Amino acid sequence: MNDLGMFVYLRTYSRFLQQKGRREVWKETVKRAVEFNMLQEWEHCQRIGMPITRQRQERMREESIEFFESMYGLNQFLSGRTMWAGDANNKGIQKFAMANFNCAYTKITKWRDLCDLFYALLVGTGAGFGCRLDDAKQLPPIRIYGYEVEFENYKYVGRPGQLDKTVIENGSDTDGRTIEVTITIGDSKEGWVEALGLFFDVLTLDKYKSVNKIKMNFDFIRPNGTPLKTFGGTASGPEPLIEMFQGILNVIQNKLDPDNLEPMKIVNTYDIERAQARPIHVMDIANLIGYNVVVGGVRRTAEIFLLDPNDYESVFAKFGLNGLWTPEHYEKFCEIEKAVKAAGVPYPVKRFSKMHEDFRDTGMYMGTNLHHRRMSNNSAAFIDKPSREYVMLLCDMMQLEGEPGMINLYEAGRRILNAMGIKRPDHESIVTIAKEIGLNPCAEIILFSKGLCNLTTINVKNFVHAVSGPKGTRYVLDREGLIQAQRLSARAGLRMTLIQLELPEWHRVQSMARLTGCSLTGYQDAMEMLGWDQKTQDELLDVLRKVGHDAVAQYADELRVPVPLFVTAIKPEGTLSQVAGGVSPGLHFSHAPHHIRRIRINSKDPLALAVRDSGWTINPEVGTSGADYYEQMANARTWVIDFPVATGAKRTKEDVSALEQFEIYRHFQRYYTDMNTSNTITVKPQEWRELFEKIFHNWDEYVGVSFLALDGGTYQLAPYETITEEQFKDMSAIHKPLRLDLLAKYDSDLYSDQLDESMEGCEGGACGIR
Incomplete structure (x- = not known):
């Protein structure tokens, strides 16, 4: 592993071994996670009275070894959540099974639904939440x-x-x-x-x-x-x-x-005056919950808010949050205001007026102080197809602010009904389902309320091998090895659905849907090496999808459980791809030939302190209070670390048009993905309108993607930032190796006190979104 990969592994997955006085090495992490995954089959058989025969034990042993070797070689991975939280020998952590799941979603129709959201975030699960206008009316005054x-x-x-x-x-x-x-x-x-x-x-x-x-x-x-x-x-x-x-x-x-x-509307309930909350209030409360969950140093929380497209308070909730810093930003803001007024859409008039006033007086608008609203990605969740004008308004807002996004719940609902065996569902059935579902923060998993998903990953690049011949070196795909890895991936995912969840309603939904999320990474690197055309790629994706379905169907029958509703998805893969050697994440291309990769970490983590003392470039998280850099660093709960990166990729995000990226998404949706394909489309300034026209005309194939201005928009401390080769060399010259002796010292200082084996510390430093 390079510096970035080693840092990500140490920060994200390596647990401190009290008896040995050090953090795990990779071999130990893999062993712990694989044993925990296989334990789920053993305990399931015991619960249902299924004999654990000598033949079954031998098969489980062989499969454990096979998966261990594949994962140790960085060919495939269990869920990053299980890589952190899974431990067959720790009964304390096993009480909190939800900590093993990447993704969660809940509708908010009762105040205590927010408690479920709070719990999910505290155990480190990324959580989506939805509250449409009709949902908010169900909240007790x-x-x-x-x-x-x-x-x-x-x-x-x-x-x-x-x-x-x-x-x-x-x-x-x-x-x-x-x-x-x-x-x-x-x-x-x-x-x-x-x-x-x-x-x-x-x-x-x-x-x-x-x-x-x-x-x-x-x-x-x-x-x-x-x-x-x-x-x-x-x-x-x-x-x-x-x-x-x-x-x-x-x-x-x-x-x-x-x-x-406006204040909440007063409603009279018998002899006491109460008020009716709106979705904007639910969003603010959920963001405040997330803002104050310190999640183990990766990020405080991962949330997505699926808002009603007719709820304009929520649509404009984050507008102006990032400020206006250039004449181009101000010009785009004026275009948006003009479009909003022409459409007769309600908007925050006083905020718009202040944006005008400040920019005209000072040449900038500093943004709002509603920093807690940064905690969720907000997306308009459509059931009816939006008008072209609305899509273009969102296009302009995303170009300036990055949000709100667009989700097509109608297509997500159709996919659920198709998975249930209803191949031609009627409109009313789709609408009924669409109102009850949502997505996780990265939008690759379609979930019922109180639903979870545990995802597994294959590193496709590691199955491409060089072969020397008389005409030179060529690359070939180990097709059988890749297919076997997909079988193992699907079976490992199904095993995680056997776990007994601690929240009864969540366990009921999990037992019904049993979602698995077989994902891929290093895909673009592999295809670039192989030089395959789109037709050949589509054939491979279709084979892998069928292999995954066949594997879980056979295994579910063997385990006497329902076949999972969905099997395949593509997640962003930003973290595991770094551990795998910096391969292209998910279906994405590399960001640029030279770029900064930013990683977030809890400022009190021993690894953060070792990084600081090793002289690495660190910034306080956006929104941290303080008069200057040093005061902000002292106040910051989260530090953002810069890594200079040079890629060997021939094609990068800058070389691939937004339309081509969208076409790649569509191919994955057609040939591989059951749920959704997480894809952040990077968009050049001149590409926005054409891209959104394409999406509008292909709405029926679209569930949801993210959009990011290739020029960075107004997003401060973005995860990726393009730099020149000269800037890369300058940064690399001062980027010294991590001093592991300092890490050992700070780890020793932190963990020297003997603590109880209970899990009663999760509330103050829940493990990270991994």
Whole structure:
């Protein structure tokens, strides 16, 4: 592995071994993950009373060895989530099975649905959430005023006497009415989640309607910096949780963006005044939840909000967030304003006015302070086909701001019904399904509410080998090896659906759908080496899709479980591709001949400290407070590290038109992918309109892709940034090797204290989105 690959592995998958006083090496990580994956079949057989015969044991042993060797050789991978959280020998971490899943989705129609979202994020699962206008109407009305919330001064209790579960205590008046409650928050992720649920209960349930004071006690939460043994990392202390509750209170009382949002509408419920929330409030609360989940140093959270296209408050929620910095940005903003006014679409008038005023006065607009809204990717989730004018409006907004995206839930619903055996579903059936489904943050997995998916990956490039002959070297595909890897990938994915989930409703949906996500990476590198035309590629993709389906059907029958609803998908593959040697991620081309690759990490992680002391280039996360760089670095919870990268690829993103990238997406959708193909299409300034015209005219084949201006748009600290060869050389000259002795020192300092084997630290430093 190169510096980038080794850093990504150490940051993302290598667990600290307490007894050995060091982090895992690659061999140990692979062994741990493969054993955990195979354990699911063993335990499933025991649960259903299926004999574990000597023949079955031998087959499981052989398959374990085969998968271990393939994964150790970087040919294929289990889910990155399992590579971090999977451990057959750790009963503590096994209690939190959802930590093994990449993807989750929930509709928000009850306040406690937000608690499920909170839980998923705390165990490191990327989560989508949806709240359409009709969904928000189902939320119980909530009290806005008539009560005080007091955050009691923090005085850590310490052990013994540690409280893991959250408790609520009631105080009554002389008539026996509950007028005061104290919510004492337990030091566990379940405790944090239950505290949020109780907070919503007090503000919505009739039994608490007389409450005029809510006290929040945080004394049992471990201080910031306390090391966490089972999931790794450090606790964040009570401060993020206090920020979250205060932020939620500000949302309810319309203090976050009062100039552009109307207060919640008051509704009378018997003898108490409450108000009806709208989707924008759900989005803000979900983002505040994500903003304060410190997720093990990769990123605080991964969320996607699927919004109603007719909910213009949500459509414009992030507009202007990144600011306006050039005359070109301002010109595009003016075009968008003109189009919005012509369409008669409601928009945040005061924000637009301020953008004009600031840019005219100073030559720039600094953006809003609603930084929590950065936590989710927002996409308009269409059930009916949008008008051309609406598509073009979103085109202009994405060119400037990167959001909101576009999702076609109608096509996603059709794919679900096709998978159920209904090949020609009627319109009403598709609409009914479309209203109940959503996607994960990277949009490759189609999920029912409370649904999950665990994804596996094959590195196609590693199955292309050089063969020398009289005419020189040529490249050939190890077709049988690739097909066998797909069989192993599908079987490993199905095994993960056997796991017993800790949340009953999520387990019920998982047991019904049993989604597997057999993905590919290094694909463009492989095709470039082979020189294959599109027809030959399509034939290979079709074979791999059929192999995956056949493998899971046979294995499901053997295990006596339902056949998975979906089998194949393509995920972004940004992380595992780096571990695999920097191969082209997913179906993407390399970014540029020379570029900066940015990686995020928790600022308190020992690896971050070792990187800092090794002299690497580091920036504080966007939105961090501070008067200058040094103050921002001191305040930042997340650091962003720059890696100079040079690729040997002949074709890069700059060489491939947006239309060609979209055509590649369509081919994968036709020949390989059951669900969706995650694809970030990089778009040059002159390509936007033509691309969106193409999408509009091919809407029925489209589920959703991401779009990124190749010039970077207004996205600060983007994951990729093109640089010149000279800049690459300059950066490389000062980019010294990582000092592993420093890493060992900081690891030793952090993990020297003996901690309990429970998982009760996940709430303050949940493992990362891997």
